[in-house]
Amino acid sequence: MRKMWKGNHAIAEAAMRAGCQFYAGYPITPQTEVSEYLSYRMPELGRRFLQAENEMAAVYMIFGAYACGMRSMTSSSGPGFSLKQEGIAYLCANNYPAVLVNVQRWGPGLGTLDSSQTDYLRDTRGGGNGDYRVIVYAPNSIQETVDLMYNAFDVAEKYRNPVEILSEAALGQMMEPVEFPPFKERTEDLGWTFDGTDRPHGRIDNPQKPDALRAKVAAITANEQRWENYRVEDADYVFVAFGLPSRTCRNAVDQLREQGVKVGLIRPITVWPFPYKAFEEIPDTVKGVISVESTDAGQLIEDVALAVKKMCPGNVPVYGLFSGQKIPKTKEIVAFFGGVRSGETKEVF
Amino acid sequence: MAVLKKTPTMVSIPNHFCPGCGHGILNRLIAEVIEEKGYEKKTIMTLGVGCSCNMNASWNGDKIQCAHGRGAATATGVKIARPDLLSIAYQGDGDAYVIGLAETLNAAYRNEPITVFVINNNNFAMTGGQMSWTTMPGQVTTTSVHGRDPALTGMPIRVPEFAATFPDVAYVARGSVHSAKEINRLRGYVKNAIEAQLNGEGYALVEVLCQCPTNWGMSVEKSIKWMEEEVAPYYTLGELKGRRK
CATH class of the missing domain: 3.40.50.920 (Rossmann fold)
Structure with a gap:
């Protein structure tokens, strides 16, 4: 049955349905409800919520956890998402998956909370140092936000590349009727993750990196346009x-x-x-x-x-x-x- | 009876540290303790940025390279994903105490169940010897060419003393590699820091004073003497917070 849900709560619940086991984040309007919701929802489900000291620490906690194969995500808004870029660049450089949420606020976002799409170029171009792209979904309803989040971890793990949900202040704050998919869990080993045994992590040597990135971009471009x-x-x-x-x-x-x-x-x-x-x-x-x-x-x-x-x-x-x-x-x-x-x-x- | 001591497998690959550097000693002590505990295949080492990056080539075990300053945050994520494994952050003073001061202190403050080793060689060594927060007063570096002036840049930072004040922290110590006696003591600190995590006691930090002849512009012999006379008296050696159990 469809029920009224606030966008930020819905995206958080959808991540739970998608099997997210760990969340680290730092408060910032207009995405704070994602953290607030998960702070009680995750312990309820026996999962880990961590309020980090800053945006960078949050993304590196995700970096460490997803390197070990745990479905993990972080969320932020405009300026906070800029602070995460170093870690996002590093996730990409290492071919680690991750799920990221950006609930955009207008302009530099310092002193303004208006709904906007002014992070478009940063987020679609990689946004940080080095050459990389993040797969970016831009939903236009809360139901679509939920549906995209439900598949985000699968896509991130398939390509070993972060996936971002690009939301907007108003989309995070408003309410709409939503139906949630059932809980799912990925139980199989991804094969390359860190487990202490020093098994191969699928690390690409530097001379091969440009070719590997071009191949990845070509595959994502061919298969994932929506x-x-x-x-x-x-x-x-x-x-x-x-x-x-x-x-x-x-x-x-x-x-x-x-x-x-x-x-x-x-x-x-x-x-x-x-x-x-x-x-x-x-x-x-x-x-x-x-x-x-x-x-x-x-x-x-x-x-x-x-x-x-x-x-x-x-x-x-x-x-x-x-x-x-x-x-x-x-x-x-x-x-x-x-x-x-x-x-x-x-x-x- | 003769005791045959063999090199632990985790440090069995030749390292890339400069001649006379102390990093290798700490590497070996950590490897010995891990082997003693039977954790060679159950340890994930998070490497910071600086001379610790050299261990990408020589540390013969699972290792994650993170960015400059983010060792404690990354090791926290590792431990959350794999609480059954030993999660160690291995960093230098520039990494853990300057750019990563927030991550280092906040992990200690939250009492994250990780073990952090910080090599303190009083400078940013990998980038060619710049002033660090640990640089001694009067010490010449490439960004304090007339000697560090504490009136302008502050006195050297003592992070373990601060970390030891957080009530829940399991273990904090400062050791040194400048003499056989101190190396033996340090081995005990390394063991305690690893055991504290394995026993679920909480966060552990061991700072290790370490010579850097290359960037200090001194012979090894002179480096050791300077550590004894100048560095160790300021950076008090010993346990700053002992284990409760």
């Missing part, structure tokens, strides 16, 4: 939006369709790997593509422009609606589209 297309097949204009802006964007598509305007929506569910395949459905007659995002100066639009360059013939213009520290309203998207169609609004790419 998206949802809505009324794209005959669209003259296509919106691209993920997370909460995709919900108002979908409303805008419906409203414009009612007016007889052929528009559609591509909603990336994975933002890395970016779902290039979603753009295959765009008709060759498309007149423009519009990135709709809660950023200040445009971040998602860079991936949209690359996808359009690759997938659409000719020089299709790419426009950007950047709503800053708020989710763009349906009427704002419709109004922005009016400017695009009249030629008043200029393309970004």
Whole structure:
């Protein structure tokens, strides 16, 4: 039966259902409810919760535990997630899995708590030192958050690469009806983990690292792109939006369709790997593509422009609606589209 | 009867420490105690960044390399995942007491059931001999070229003394490798620090004063003399917190 759950509580419970045995984190708004919930839920289930001294310590606790094969996760928001980047870089360099949650807050996040998507470029580009990518899921509902979290550990272990759930302040704070999957547990040995016997850990020697990373990126890019297309097949204009802006964007598509305007929506569910395949459905007659995002100066639009360059013939213009520290309203998207169609609004790419 | 003493398997690979360095002595003592306890295949060593990185090539046992300063946090995660194994963090003073001071003290404060060994050689040795919080007053390093001035940079830090004040901590000691007598004493500290974890008593920290002839710019002989005369009087040797049991 579906019940009302707050986003941050739901993502924490979903991690439990997915078999997470250890959580380490540090309080930061707007993700603190993840820690609060797990602080009592995990002991209830006989699992370990640890309130760490700082963000870096938390990620290295996960690093140590997952090196030994224990399903582990950490969570944070904007600036706290920046502090974790050294450890995330190191998880990637060592090919250790991990599950990470970032409930984004706007801008540098120092003094501001508004909902936004301003961590997009950092999180989809690796974000720290060295060359790496984290598999990033960007849900747009609490149910989808739960469903993505349920598979996150499996995907992380399959590729030996961290998986991140990229949430947003409002998505973490709001409530929606949710149905949880049953509890599951991975009991088999991953084969490479540390057990004291000094067995091979699948460590890749430095000269082979570039080839190994390219192979990993190619496999993830081929297999893990996820998206949802809505009324794209005959669209003259296509919106691209993920997370909460995709919900108002979908409303805008419906409203414009009612007016007889052929528009559609591509909603990336994975933002890395970016779902290039979603753009295959765009008709060759498309007149423009519009990135709709809660950023200040445009971040998602860079991936949209690359996808359009690759997938659409000719020089299709790419426009950007950047709503800053708020989710763009349906009427704002419709109004922005009016400017695009009249030629008043200029393309970004 | 002649007693044949063989090299413990965990230090059976030639190490990469500089000639005259004291790290190898501590490596050997830890290896001896682990072997004595039958934990060669039940130990995970978390290596910090600094000269301890050299043990990636020479420590013949399971080892995790973590980033600079994060040894105690990583070893904490290891112990949580595998409470049945011996989780050791092996670090230097720059690693554990400067950049990783938060992780080191917080692990001690929470009484994480891990064993931490810290080599204190009074400088950042791997990067070529910069000033550390443990650098002695007047000591010349590449970032204190006229000698460390405590008025500007503080007096050398004494972390074990602070860690020993946390009420639950199981065992804290400071040893040295500058003489046979001190090495024998240190072996006892190493044993206590490992036994404290194996018996579930809690957190253990052993700091080890160690010569660094390369970066001190001294002969081994002069290094040992300087340790005796300058370092050991400031960094009091002995147990700072004994085991309760």
